[in-house]
Amino acid sequence: MDLLLDIANPIVMGILLGGLYSLIALGLSLVFGVMKLINVAHGDLVLLSTYLAFTMMTAFGIDPLLSLVICAPVMFVIGFYIQRYLLNRAFRISMETPLIIAFGISIILQNFYQIVWTPLSRGLTPSYGLLSFSIGELNIPLVYALDFAVCLIVMLGLREFMRRTYVGQAITAASQDRGAAQLMGINTNRVYAFAFAIAMVLAAIAGVFLGLTFPFTPQSGVSFLIIAFGVVVLGGLGSFVGTFIGGLVLGLAQTLGGYFFGTGAQMFVAYLIVFIVLGVRPQGIFGR
Amino acid sequence: MKANRFRLRGGLLPLLIATVLLALFPIIGVPQNWILYLFLFFIYLALANMWNWLAGYCGLISLCQPAFIGIGGYTLALMTWVGLPMWQGLIAGAIVAALFAVIISIPVFRLSGIYFAVGTLIVPELLRLFFLNWRPVGGLLYGKGAGYAVKGATTIPAMETYWLALVICIGSVLMMRYILRSNLGLGLAAIRDNTSSAASSGINVFKLKLYSFIGSAAVTGLVGAAFYIQQGFIEPTSAFNVRWTMVLMLATVIGGIRLEEGPAVGALIVVFLHFLLARYSGVSLLIQGVILVFIMLIAPQGIAGSVRRAWARRTFRPRGGKPESGGKADNGPACKPTFTT
Numbered sequence: 001m002d003l004l005l006d007i008a009n010p011i012v013m014g015i016l017l018g019g020l021y022s023l024i025a026l027g028l029s030l031v032f033g034v035m036k037l038i039n040v041a042h043g044d045l046v047l048l049s050t051y052l053a054f055t056m057m058t059a060f061g062i063d064p065l066l067s068l069v070i071c072a073p074v075m076f077v078i079g080f081y082i083q084r085y086l087l088n089r090a091f092r093i094s095m096e097t098p099l100i101i102a103f104g105i106s107i108i109l110q111n112f113y114q115i116v117w118t119p120l121s122r123g124l125t126p127s128y129g130l131l132s133f134s135i136g137e138l139n140i141p142l143v144y145a146l147d148f149a150v151c152l153i154v155m156l157g158l159r160e161f162m163r164r165t166y167v168g169q170a171i172t173a174a175s176q177d178r179g180a181a182q183l184m185g186i187n188t189n190r191v192y193a194f195a196f197a198i199a200m201v202l203a204a205i206a207g208v209f210l211g212l213t214f215p216f217t218p219q220s221g222v223s224f225l226i227i228a229f230g231v232v233v234l235g236g237l238g239s240f241v242g243t244f245i246g247g248l249v250l251g252l253a254q255t256l257g258g259y260f261f262g263t264g265a266q267m268f269v270a271y272l273i274v275f276i277v278l279g280v281r282p283q284g285i286f287g288r
Numbered sequence: 289m290k291a292n293r294f295r296l297r298g299g300l301l302p303l304l305i306a307t308v309l310l311a312l313f314p315i316i317g318v319p320q321n322w323i324l325y326l327f328l329f330f331i332y333l334a335l336a337n338m339w340n341w342l343a344g345y346c347g348l349i350s351l352c353q354p355a356f357i358g359i360g361g362y363t364l365a366l367m368t369w370v371g372l373p374m375w376q377g378l379i380a381g382a383i384v385a386a387l388f389a390v391i392i393s394i395p396v397f398r399l400s401g402i403y404f405a406v407g408t409l410i411v412p413e414l415l416r417l418f419f420l421n422w423r424p425v426g427g428l429l430y431g432k433g434a435g436y437a438v439k440g441a442t443t444i445p446a447m448e449t450y451w452l453a454l455v456i457c458i459g460s461v462l463m464m465r466y467i468l469r470s471n472l473g474l475g476l477a478a479i480r481d482n483t484s485s486a487a488s489s490g491i492n493v494f495k496l497k498l499y500s501f502i503g504s505a506a507v508t509g510l511v512g513a514a515f516y517i518q519q520g521f522i523e524p525t526s527a528f529n530v531r532w533t534m535v536l537m538l539a540t541v542i543g544g545i546r547l548e549e550g551p552a553v554g555a556l557i558v559v560f561l562h563f564l565l566a567r568y569s570g571v572s573l574l575i576q577g578v579i580l581v582f583i584m585l586i587a588p589q590g591i592a593g594s595v596r597r598a599w600a601r602r603t604f605r606p607r608g609g610k611p612e613s614g615g616k617a618d619n620g621p622a623c624k625p626t627f628t629t
Contacts, residue, residue: 038406086581093588096349099405100541101581103351107534108577115570222530226413229406268417271410278407279395 005137007259012138014255015248019148020213022247023206024224025231026154027199029243032232034175034195037087037098041106043225044113045200049075049207050216051113054122064124064208071204079200083193106221113218124211143212150209154202155244161198171195223267230274236283250274307458314447327450327518329559330457334511335532336539336551337460338504341467343537344546345476346500347401351533352392352408353508355415356385358527360509361516362419368439369425378513385509389502397498416528435523438516449518456514460507461552468548472496480546534573538580544590553592 028042039045049071056062056070082105090098123129131142162168173181174191182188210216210224227250235246250270257269314323335353342348360381367377392411399407467473475496478486487493516522535558543554558576565572587594 036402038402040406040409086585089585093584095401096343096405097584097588099349099402100537101584103534103537104577104581104584106577107530108574108581111570111574111577115574222413226410229410264421268414268421271414271417275395275407275410275414278410279398282398282403 007256009138010255010259011252012140013144014252016140016144016148016251017213017255018248018251019151020144020206020209020247021227021231021250022244023147023151023154023202023209025228025235025243025247026158026240027202027206028225028228029232029235029240030158030199030202031196033239034171035087035091035098035192037091037102038229039199040099040102040225041109041221042199042203042228043223044106044109044221045075045079046203046207046210046224046228047113047216047218047221048078048109049204050124050211051117051122053208053211054117054124057124057126063126064212065126068205068208071208072201075200075204076197079197079203080193082200083196084189087196088189088192106225110218110221117218119218121215121217122211123215124208126212129212143209147209147213150205151244151247154205155240158202159240167191167194171198226271226274230270233274234277303458303461307454310454311451314450320446323446323450325559325563327446327453328562329555330450330453331511331515332535332539332558333551333555334453334457334460335508335536336543336555337464338508338511339536340540340545340547340551341464341500342504343540344550345468345473345480346497347480348497348501349402349405350408350501350504351405351530352396352411353536354412354528354530354532355392356389356505356508357512357515357532358412358415358419358522358524359385359388360512361519361522361527362436363509364513364516365436365438365522366425368441369436374440374444374517378510378517381513382506382510385512386502386506388509389505393498393501397494397501412528412530412533416524419524419528435521437521438519441517441520444517446518449514452514452517456507456511460511463507464548472499476500531573534576534580538576540590541580542583542590544592544594544596547590547592547596550590550592554590557591 024043024046027046028039031037031039031042052071052074053064053067056067057064062070086101086105087098090101128142132139133142133145134140162172170181170186170191171194173184173186174188174195178188181191214220230250231243231246233246234249235242235244250273253273254266254270258266261269310326313326335357339350339353342350363381363384364374364377367380368374372380392408396404396407396411468477475486475491478489478491479493479496483493512527516527539554539558540551541554542557543552544550561576561579562572565575583590589597
């Protein structure tokens with residue numbers, strides 16, 4: 001019984017953390033699903049919104065959650081122009097060009113953060129950052145619960161958006177068959193730009209909640225990218241439900257890995273699981 | 289592996305002269321600064337050559353080169369701690385890196401194209417976390433994990449590490465030359481141009497790619513070990529850093545991917561950039577990133593590719609037809625004279 005209670009804590013934390021991970025991975029999954037591009041700069045773009053929220057919090061005292069009102073549109077515009085002026089051109093050159101360009105963007109952002117915000121470790125710490133509540137014997141930090149709730153809301157919202165709005169339907173059409181979509185009068189380059197911009201809004205939301213949950217440095221982008229990629233790989237590329245389940249698996253792997261092998265090993269265990277799944281089922285656990 | 293002897297000969301004389309000149313540099317008293325930058329140039333050129341082999345000729349965009357560099361370096365450092373001589377550490381570095389490539393090829397080779405790229409991106413991060421927690425020999429220096437000094441590295445004069453790097457670098461150049469003119473290179477060229485038709489004409493696509501991956505890993509490990517002899521200290525965060533990937537990608541892409549001389553041109557420019565931006569170390573990588581993006585958009589065939597193309601245009605002056613793109617002609621004549629001149 002004691003063991004059961006002991007292990008319940010990492011399991012609950014893992015599931016809640018999984019929510020955050022799938023939130024990070026959603027943008028990556030969307031970009032992959034639509035453009036068949038693995039956006040290597042995703043982690044650093046997520047971090048951009050974290051740093052924006054950080055600046056607004058320290059400079060003007062704006063609450064991180066409130067700063068999303070500014071972060072999300074800013075990221076939308078940035079995403080739109082990255083796709084429009086860099087990636088859309090790159091798609092015309094060759095298959096690997098967009099990948100290398102995304103890699104370049106990632107390096108540029110990383111060094112930009114280092115210059116502007118110094119390499120120190122930072123965190124978003126509003127007054128409610130350390131609050132927690134308890135259910136029975138379990139003690140749950142408020143921020144973790146918030147991560148999970150927001151993940152569910154965002155996923156449902158995204159699903160409805162993709163189904164009901166014109167832009168959403170156009171994105172789905174362009175991802176299914178680009179040529180046919182063009183024949184139906186869809187400007188696919190523009191749709192791609194919108195898709196990337198929406199992915200960046202998702203990254204903005206993920207970034208703020210990530211900053212609330214973990215401390216971050218300018219180098220964190222790579223680890224976030226690997227987390228996001230791990231989630232997407234576990235769940236199967238391009239599927240939203242898969243992304244959610246992949247997030248849960250990775251979160252659980254991390255907390256249970258930490259529980260059984262010590263905190264130093266927790267990310268190692270998580271990455272190892274990604275790597276093994278990659279080897280056994282390259283299309284992901286839930287991929288077709 | 290058979291090679292076309294005749295095609296191996298051309299252009300060897302300039303290479304030989306350059307090698308002798310470069311080898312004489314430390315003796316005739318060139319400033320220490322130069323020696324350091326040239327050392328970097330050799331290291332980058334060898335690494336870029338290996339990446340060009342994978343990315344340019346095999347179509348494997350490998351982002352796990354830092355893993356091989358770090359493994360080579362760590363093997364060397366650990367061997368010196370056990371008390372083995374330096375040269376054995378170098379060879380062991382290459383062998384361990386190759387063995388590691390064999391192991392990771394099991395999961396990674398099930399992926400193709402862009403999936404391969406991101407699958408390999410995980411590997412250095414995995415190793416970084418592993419080496420942060422793993423400390424097989426020696427006591428705790430400070431904290432947990434952290435780095436190792438390469439024992440005895442300080443006794444080796446800078447001249448010798450310079451020559452070592454030069455030998456490895458020229459070796460990698462000759463190796464690429466040989467590979468591209470051998471059956472392996474022809475097979476790779478066929479795979480790159482059309483995988484399915486290459487496979488149907490009896491080329492074992494998987495085997496060629498695997499051999500290339502392992503060979504490239506071995507040389508990259510060797511280069512990593514040589515680099516850490518010069519550094520004298522290794523620690524996980526810098527050894528398995530994505531910065532390495534950036535440098536060798538930049539060198540290859542600026543110079544011209546899929547071109548034999550591309551990495552040389554690119555590495556020269558990268559080292560020159562290092563020299564120019566040495567005072568602004570923070571901005572240096574940012575500027576390199578910007579250059580990478582712009583070169584990729586403006587001249588995807590790189591500088592060597594652009595030169596080749598311009599040369600082919602001037603020499604053959606095509607009428608009517610479009611000149612063949614420089615990016616495709618890998619080791620043959622700059623442009624096939626299929627039109628009347």
